[in-house]
Amino acid sequence: MVATPIGNLGDLSPRARETLAGCALIAAEDTRHSAVLLRHFGITTPLVSLHGHNERERTPALLARLAAGEHLALISDAGTPAISDPGQTLVQAAAAAGIEIVAVPGPCAAIAALSIAGLPTAAFAFEGFLPSRRGARRRRLGELAPESRTLVFYEAPHRLREMLEDCAATLGRERRAAIARELTKVHEQVRRGELGELAALATQESSLARGELVIAIEGAAAGAAADDPAAAELDRVLRVLLGELPLAQAARLAARLVGARDNEAYRRALALRAADAASDHPAT
Numbered sequence: 603m604v605a606t607p608i609g610n611l612g613d614l615s616p617r618a619r620e621t622l623a624g625c626a627l628i629a630a631e632d633t634r635h636s637a638v639l640l641r642h643f644g645i646t647t648p649l650v651s652l653h654g655h656n657e658r659e660r661t662p663a664l665l666a667r668l669a670a671g672e673h674l675a676l677i678s679d680a681g682t683p684a685i686s687d688p689g690q691t692l693v694q695a696a697a698a699a700g701i702e703i704v705a706v707p708g709p710c711a712a713i714a715a716l717s718i719a720g721l722p723t724a725a726f727a728f729e730g731f732l733p734s735r736r737g738a739r740r741r742r743l744g745e746l747a748p749e750s751r752t753l754v755f756y757e758a759p760h761r762l763r764e765m766l767e768d769c770a771a772t773l774g775r776e777r778r779a780a781i782a783r784e785l786t787k788v789h790e791q792v793r794r795g796e797l798g799e800l801a802a803l804a805t806q807e808s809s810l811a812r813g814e815l816v817i818a819i820e821g822a823a824a825g826a827a828a829d830d831p832a833a834a835e836l837d838r839v840l841r842v843l844l845g846e847l848p849l850a851q852a853a854r855l856a857a858r859l860v861g862a863r864d865n866e867a868y869r870r871a872l873a874l875r876a877a878d879a880a881s882d883h884p885a886t
C-alpha cells in the first residue's frame with residue numbers, strides 16, 4: 603500500500619519510488635492519472651486499474667498473482683490508498699489469504715490537516731465524506747454531536763458552504779474548527795475560527811470553496827450540559843417534548859419554554875435523539 607503525494611510531488615518518499623519501480627505491477631485507481639506521476643519519476647512498471655467499480659471483480663486475479671509470490675503495489679489518485687479511496691477490498695482479501703501486506707506510508711490529507719488545525723489531536727474521529735444530501739447529512743451530524751473527539755471530514759468544494767451551515771446548526775456555532783485547503787499545493791491555506799464564523803466566511807470568500815478541502819472540528823465539551831444549568835434545563839424539556847412531538851417542533855417549543863436559541867435547541871434535539879438511538883432508549 604503505497605502513499606503518493608496529495609499535491610506536492612516532493613512528497614513521494616524515496617521508499618515509495620523504489621517500491622513502485624521494483625514491483626511487478628501497480629494497481630492504480632486511475633491509470634491515466636497515475637501514469638503522469640510515474641512518468642515524472644521515470645517509473646515504467648505496468649499499471650492496472652483498480653477502482654470502486656471493479657475492485658471486487660479484479661481482486662481474485664490480483665490475489666492469484668500475490669499468492670504466486672509476485673510483489674504488487676496499490677496506489678490511489680492521491681494520498682494513502684484505502685483512506686476514502688479504493689483498496690480496502692483487496693487488502694481484506696489479501697489479509698484473509700495470509701498474504702503479507704506492507705504499508706509504505708506517506709501523505710494523507712486528513713492527518714496533514716489535523717496536524718496543523720490547532721485542535722486537540724490526542725483522539726480524533728475520521729468521518730471521510732458526509733452524506734451529500736442535506737437531510738442525511740444533518741442526521742449524521744446529529745449523531746456526531748455528542749462525540750468528544752476532534753472530528754475530521756473531507757468535503758467537495760461545491761458543498762463547503764452548505765456543509766459548514768449544517769455543522770454550525772447541529773454542532774453549535776461556537777465550536778472551533780479549521781478548514782485546510784489545497785494542502786502542499788501553491789494555494790495552500792488554513793482558516794481557523796468558530797463554525798459560525800467559518801460558515802459566514804465560506805459565503806463571503808468564494809475562493810475558500812475551491813480546490814481540495816479538509817474540515818476539522820473540535821469535539822463536544824465533555825459534560826457541557828451537566829456543568830451548565832441552562833443547558834441541562836433545555837435537555838430536560840427537550841427529552842419530554844421529543845417523546846410527544848416531531849423533532850423540529852419539539853426543538854422550537856423547547857427553545858421558547860427555556861429561552862434558548864432555536865438553533866441551539868435544534869442541535870441539542872438532534873444530539874439527544876442520536877444518543878437515544880445509539881443506546882436504544884426512547885427519548886423520554
Ligand code: SAM
Nearest residue numbers: 608681682685710711756757784785814815816
Ligand atoms: N486517500 C486520500 C488521502 O489519503 O488523503 C483521500 C482521498 S479522497 C477521495 C479525496 C479528498 O481528500 C478530497 O476531496 C479532499 O477532501 C481531501 N484532499 C485530498 N488532497 C487534499 C489536499 N491537497 N488538500 C486538502 N484536502 C485534500
